[in-house]
Amino acid sequence: MKPLLSQSTATLRRTSHAAALFALTSAIWLAATPLAHADTGKLLLTGGVSTVEGAAGGGLSPWAVIGTQATEGENGVSAFVSRAVTRNYGLTVAGAAVAFNNRLELSIARQDLNTGIAGQGLGLPGLHLRQNIVGAKLRVAGDAVLDSDTWVPQIAVGIQAKQLQSSGLNSTLAALGAKRSGTDLYVSATKLFLAQGILINATLRATKANQNGLLGFGATLGGADNGYEVQPEISVAYLLRNNLAVGFEYRAMPNKLQRAGAAAGLGNGLRGDDWKDIFVAWAPSKNVSLTAAYVDLGRIVPATTNNRRQTGFYVSAQFAF
Amino acid sequence: MKKLLNTLILSIVATLALGSTAAFAQKKPQPSDASAYPVAPAAGLYQAFGEQAGIRSLMDDFVLRLRADARIGEQFKETNLDNLAKQLSDQLCQLSGGPCVYKGADMKTAHSEMDVTRAHFNALVEVLQQTMAARGIPFQRQNQMLALLAPMYRDMVTTR
Numbered sequence: 001m002k003p004l005l006s007q008s009t010a011t012l013r014r015t016s017h018a019a020a021l022f023a024l025t026s027a028i029w030l031a032a033t034p035l036a037h038a039d040t041g042k043l044l045l046t047g048g049v050s051t052v053e054g055a056a057g058g059g060l061s062p063w064a065v066i067g068t069q070a071t072e073g074e075n076g077v078s079a080f081v082s083r084a085v086t087r088n089y090g091l092t093v094a095g096a097a098v099a100f101n102n103r104l105e106l107s108i109a110r111q112d113l114n115t116g117i118a119g120q121g122l123g124l125p126g127l128h129l130r131q132n133i134v135g136a137k138l139r140v141a142g143d144a145v146l147d148s149d150t151w152v153p154q155i156a157v158g159i160q161a162k163q164l165q166s167s168g169l170n171s172t173l174a175a176l177g178a179k180r181s182g183t184d185l186y187v188s189a190t191k192l193f194l195a196q197g198i199l200i201n202a203t204l205r206a207t208k209a210n211q212n213g214l215l216g217f218g219a220t221l222g223g224a225d226n227g228y229e230v231q232p233e234i235s236v237a238y239l240l241r242n243n244l245a246v247g248f249e250y251r252a253m254p255n256k257l258q259r260a261g262a263a264a265g266l267g268n269g270l271r272g273d274d275w276k277d278i279f280v281a282w283a284p285s286k287n288v289s290l291t292a293a294y295v296d297l298g299r300i301v302p303a304t305t306n307n308r309r310q311t312g313f314y315v316s317a318q319f320a321f
Numbered sequence: 322m323k324k325l326l327n328t329l330i331l332s333i334v335a336t337l338a339l340g341s342t343a344a345f346a347q348k349k350p351q352p353s354d355a356s357a358y359p360v361a362p363a364a365g366l367y368q369a370f371g372e373q374a375g376i377r378s379l380m381d382d383f384v385l386r387l388r389a390d391a392r393i394g395e396q397f398k399e400t401n402l403d404n405l406a407k408q409l410s411d412q413l414c415q416l417s418g419g420p421c422v423y424k425g426a427d428m429k430t431a432h433s434e435m436d437v438t439r440a441h442f443n444a445l446v447e448v449l450q451q452t453m454a455a456r457g458i459p460f461q462r463q464n465q466m467l468a469l470l471a472p473m474y475r476d477m478v479t480t481r
Contacts, residue, residue, distance in 0.1 A: 043443050072439035072481060102439070146475075148468040149360045195363055195468035197461060241460055242450055 041069040041076065044243045044283045046145050046192070047099075049291045050080035050318045053160055053212065054095035054109030055135045057188070059293050059314060060251045060275050061233035063201040064156035064190035066139050067107070068099040069286055069320040075100050078320040084295055086312035088305045090114040095133075107135040113214050121304030124168040129214045135160040137188075144190040144199070153191035160184040162213040169215075176260040176270075177220025182208050197239040199247075205231050210257050211272055211300055219256040222263020229254045243283040251275040266303050273298020277314065291316040360472075363465040367417040370458065370466065376413050380406040383452040392444040396435060416469040428476035438480045446471070 048056040048065045056067025059082070070076025076099045084091040095109030111131045119127030137158035144154035164173075164180040173180060186205040193200070206228045208218040218226040231254065237247030252274045261270025279293035293314040300310050370376050384402040388394045397405070414421035425431065446467065453463045 041440055041443065043446060071443060072478075074440060143474075146471040149472040194471060195465045197464050239460075239464070 041074060041286065042071045043145065044286065045239075045245055045281060045289065047078075047320075049281050049289050050078065050082065050095065050097065050316060052082060052084070052091070052093050052109070052111065053133050053135060054080075054093075054097060054107035055137055055158060055160070056097060056099075056105060056107075057201065057203075058235040058237070058247070058249045059277055059279055059291055059316060060249045060295075061201065061203050061235050062135075062137065062158055062186060062188055063144075063203070063235065064139065064142075064154040064188040065144055066099045066102050066105045066137065066156070067097045068105075070099050070102065072102045074102075076320060078318055080316060080318040082291075082314065082316035084297075084312060084314040086295065086297055086300075086310035087308050088116050088118055089297075089300060089310060090116065103139050105135075105137040107133075107137070109133045109135070111212075111214065118301050118304040119168075122169070122172070122301075127168050129167055129169060130165040131162055131213050132165070133160055133162045133213075145192045145194065148192070148194040151191070153189040155187065155189050158186045158188065160186075162209065162217070164213055164216060173216040175221065176216070176257060176264065177224070177226065178210060178216030178218055178257070178260070179208075180216055182213055182217030184209060199235075199237040199239070199245070201233075201235040203233040203235075205233060207231060207254060208256065210254065211297075212253070212275075215257060215272075215301070219260035221260035224256050224259035224263070226256070237281070245281045246279065247281075248278045249276065261303070269303025270301060271299055273309075279314075287320050289318045289320075291318075360469055362416060362418040362469060363462075366462065366465050367414065367419040369462045370413070370417055373410070373414055373419060373421065376417070376419070377406065377410045379452060379456055379458075380409045380413065382456065383409065383449060386448050386452055387445065390444065390448050393441050393448075396437075396441070413466065413470075417466060428473045432477045432479055436480050437478050439474070439478050442474045442478050 046065065047067045047069060048063045049059065050067070051057045051059060051062055053062065055062035056065055057063035068076030068078045077096065079096040080094070082093040090113070092112045093109055095107060097105055097107040099105045109132070111133070113129040115124070115127040115129060119125055135158060137156050139154060139156045142152050142154040161183050162181060170180070184205055184207040186203050188201060188203040190199065190201040208226070208228055210216050210219065220226050231252040233249070233251040235247060235249045237245045239245050253272055255272050258268060258271035262268065275295070275297050277293040277295040279291055281289060281291045283289040295312055295314045297310040299305070299307060302308070370379065384397070384406045388397045388402065408423070408425040411421045411423040411425070415423050449467070450463060453466070
């Protein structure tokens with residue numbers, strides 16, 4: 001138990017270092033350069049909305065766009081709150097992002113999953129799983145919006161350091177061989193086909209996360225594959241007006257807990273599925289975007305939720321300064 | 322296999338990062354392809370904009386809105402708006418598949434003495450969107466025209 005504890009303390013320390021670094025860098029950069037004026041900056045919605053992990057993109061998947069309303073030569077800040085309610089779970093996310101010169105995006109997010117009857121099924125009524133995510137994204141090439149004479153997309157690379165907080169689920173995760181911290185690496189390509197009004201993003205993510213980390217990272221019980229997996233994510237959006245878009249997303253996820261769960265005698269009770277949504281995003285002004293979606297997060301701990309698909313609704317509001 | 326995939330992704334990332342650094346290093350003195358009308362217009366675009374007369378009255382409205390704009394109006398204070406509207410009309414007419422020939426300066430030369438940021442460029446796009454919307458041009462047609470104009474940011478943005 002000792003090594004496990006000291007290990008998680010070390011990870012926690014790393015995460016808070018990262019958060020401190022995030023705050024410090026942001027403060028210095030923001031002080032050094034003027035913020036985007038509300039009336040200049042990016043064209044509407046071209047900075048995406050806030051994902052559930054804090055990075056700019058769709059709702060579920062990060063895009064290669066740099067968030068906030070700031071464009072080249074400007075720095076910007078955005079903050080968001082999101083809420084998803086599925087048949088058995090409720091997820092609340094709050095976070096913020098800063099963007100520098102349309103080049104670098106730093107983000108921070110806090111997820112809080114209310115496990116509802118699933119927690120009761122595990123003998124942990126009222127169980128909340130809380131996760132902190134610190135992210136960085138660097139645009140390495142292209143312009144998703146203005147390079148409309150080429151097929152070259154905007155390309156960005158990103159990293160997300162995730163830390164699942166201590167909870168009543170600790171011993172279960174430890175027994176399954178799942179860690180409470182993990183790091184995702186991704187590369188995203190975003191292209192707006194301007195003449196057609198269609199935006200496409202493709203992301204490849206190297207991850208060990210179970211349910212994006214809310215159920216830990218990796219699993220070893222029963223010889224489950226504990227390595228990084230490269231998972232594809234796709235977003236497609238269609239512009240109806242310059243401030244209104246509809247679309248869908250698909251995010252493939254690892255399913256490492258299924259085998260560990262089977263080894264624990266739960267059959268397929270811990271299997272997970274890919275995440276999907278259909279969304280509408282509306283920017284009533286340059287500073288506000290509102291997103292609503294129908295989500296299908298597949299099965300999440302089906303052993304305690306009657307094997308139900310976790311379908312439901314998602315709403316998100318982002319404010320840019 | 323997993324290791325291999327990860328190595329592959331890392332090398333892709335590294336290559337992209339290096340490539341973009343190289344791209345920053347070389348400054349293009351010449352006008353880019355963006356000034357050379359390389360993209361074919363959508364079918365019927367010229368007609369959708371009301372041909373020469375429609376495009377000219379759109380541009381007459383556009384240049385007035387440009388000068389009135391709080392963000393970039395200052396940059397057009399000394400500009401001969403009638404001449405600007407004519408040059409823009411020729412450009413949009415030619416771009417959209419009309420019979421005109423734009424004879425003005427290329428976009429790099431035309432903006433070399435100006436202080437144009439990306440934010441200025443985006444503001445200009447917004448004013449154009451507002452102008453097109455005010456004249457009832459459908460959103461998809463607006464985007465088809467913008468797709469022909471957008472790459473010019475490479476030559477028009479002078480301050481990075």
